[in-house]
Amino acid sequence: MKYIVCEKPGQFILKEKKKPKRKPGEALLKIKKVGICGTDFHAYAGNQAFFSYPRILGHELASQVVEIDENPQGIKAGDNVVVMPYISCQKCVACRNGKTNCCSNIQVLGVHTDGGMQDYITVPTALLLRAEGLSDNQMAVVEPLAxxxxxxxxxxxxxxxxxxxxxxxxxxxxxxxxxxxxxxxxxxxxxxxxxxxxxxxxxxxxxxxxxxxxxxxxxxxxxxxxxxxxxxxxxxxxxxxxxxxxxxxxxxxxxxxxxxxxxxxxxxxxxxxxxxxxxxSRNATFEDFENVISILRKGKFPIESFVTHNASFSEMIANFDQWLDPKSGVIKATVDF
The missing domain is CATH 3.40.50.720 (NAD(P)-binding Rossmann-like Domain)
Structure with missing residues (x-):
């Protein structure tokens, strides 16, 4: 499968590797669309906090389940899902107090660990939210809105x-x-x-x-x-x-x-x-994700005007520098996979 890695500030490289194999408690996802956010821009520019290279970016993900075990959410293969990209330890004082968004050992996809700029990715099933009724563009903006x-x-x-x-x-x-x-x-x-x-x-x-x-x-x-x-x-x-x-x-x-x-x-x-x-205010919780998904389902957010730029997987590298320029008029850019 293909993936894009930020090898160092200012350099993306398109590479290939084997499709990942999921472990128990994980789901294998096909990435459909990735939203580009300020974190990605800062990582590319070399001024993102909590960051190291090389790194596969991407944490605003629209995806479809390929493989999954039985789970409390009732998510099945073929379902469209939103990924909450914050992997928390569930043990620290923040997690014990319900503040998983600021877990002391947090791992954010695309920041501390590799993210979704790849054909397939495996993530813990517990991070998935059902996204029936949402378009790919809507799924890709749930995280920043959360x-x-x-x-x-x-x-x-x-x-x-x-x-x-x-x-x-x-x-x-x-x-x-x-x-x-x-x-x-x-x-x-x-x-x-x-x-x-x-x-x-x-x-x-x-x-x-x-x-x-x-x-x-x-x-x-x-x-x-x-x-x-x-x-x-x-x-x-x-x-x-x-x-x-x-x-x-x-x-x-x-x-x-x-x-x-x-x-x-x-x-x-x-x-x-x-x-x-x-x-x-750091990151978000499941409550915030669920709130945003509900608002999007009700059509209360102008998704058509919000997503201003889009490129295919093969075109992203060529377009990324342009998206950095405020004169391009970019509000939200997305990448199709």
Whole structure:
């Protein structure tokens, strides 16, 4: 079978190997489509945290079961499934407390261990979710939307409150739409006007603001001087992360979803005066995946406009550098297998 490996930063290679053989408790899957995410871009660029080379990327997977044992989910050969790509130890303190998304020994497909950019893959059966009724594109975006769902759930967003989401990439878009479904008034901030236009037009958020020196004043104007009771960073950019509390009201919450490799610095009197609650949101749980699958089945997410670029398995390497360029207009790229 064929697979694509990131040998080192800036280098993909198409190779061949034997089809994997599953072990007891595992399923053999045929990969149908892989979503390309920020983690893949960062790994290719050489600035992804928790990463080593060579690595087969890909953790946003649309797949079909080829072989599987009897299982509690009732999944059978031929079923389409979504893979929750976070392999947790089930033993550490986080796992014992139901927070498998931040297991101290976590192994994420395509990051810590090889992922889905290959014809076939074996994964623990316990990581599979039934995906009947979903298209390949919908299956391939469940994981990034689940990250947004986890952030929204962790933040405790309530109907009627004003929130800011900094970053209109795929994760930020997911946060915006899911917060909107929860009843929040959503303000999006980005440096790319085309993405701001998209979230206004296709996601239907309330306000979109071009980032810069006047952004805080605009948020204040929209909220009647209160600012946002919850601010989400979906950029992972150091400057954006450090300025996020500026959009936040007194008594508000700051939710860090984007990941930066470096240190962050905040002016303590400013965050102390607001009695800031700082939350980090990492990965997602089965509850978040199931929530997203339900939302997709109900047609509440604009999948047609969200997936902007697609390439076949054989064309991916030639297209990847273009997808890195914001001028390409990429929101979500996918690869067909």
């Amino acid at each position: 990250i947004g769902a986890h952030a929204v759930r962790r933040s405790g967003v309530k109907a009627g409150e004003a929130i800011v989401v900094v970053g209109c990439g795929p994760i930020g878009i997911g946060i915006m739409k899911l917060a909107q479904i929860a009843g929040a008034k959503v303000i999006g901030i980005d440096m790319n006007q085309n993405r701001l236009d998209y979230v206004l037009r296709d996601i239907g958020i309330d306000h979109a603001i071009l980032g810069g020196k006047n952004a805080v004043e605009k948020v204040a104007e929209i909220t009647g001087g209160d600012l946002a009771t919850a601010v989400f960073d979906a950029t992972g950019h150091k400057g954006a992360l450090e300025s996020g509390p500026d959009y936040m009201s007194h008594g508000g919450r700051y939710i860090l979803v984007g990941l930066s490799k470096g240190e962050l610095a905040f002016k303590h009197p400013d965050i102390h005066a607001k009695e800031t609650t700082i939350l980090c």
